[in-house]
Amino acid sequence: MKYFVLHGAAGSARYSVAEDTYVRQRNHVIAIIDQLARDRQIAAFPAPAISGYQHVTRILSDHLGPLVFDDGGDIRKGLGKLQGALARASRRRR
Structure with a gap:
């Protein structure tokens, strides 16, 4: 997960990766996503199944x-x- 976040993924479902100091320095989007989640402006939900x-x-x-x-x-x-x-x-x- 850490590799993906460091190479372009916008966020991580793993708390340990999102809180990693090196990751937070390299990927500023995580802090923004965390703030939006704390403000309840975004929420995670499972995607609906797609036939095929x-x-x-x-x-x-x-x-x-x-x-x-x-x-x-x-x-x-x-x-x-x-x-x-x-x-x-x-x-x-x-």
């Missing part, structure tokens, strides 16, 4: 992983396969 979310996540993982981490692949072809897989998944949901 896990399926879309799997498609992205299956296609983007090889494009990002495997050398020598044809990026245009790989992105075309990803686009096709997402289009098929979208048609099934209708």
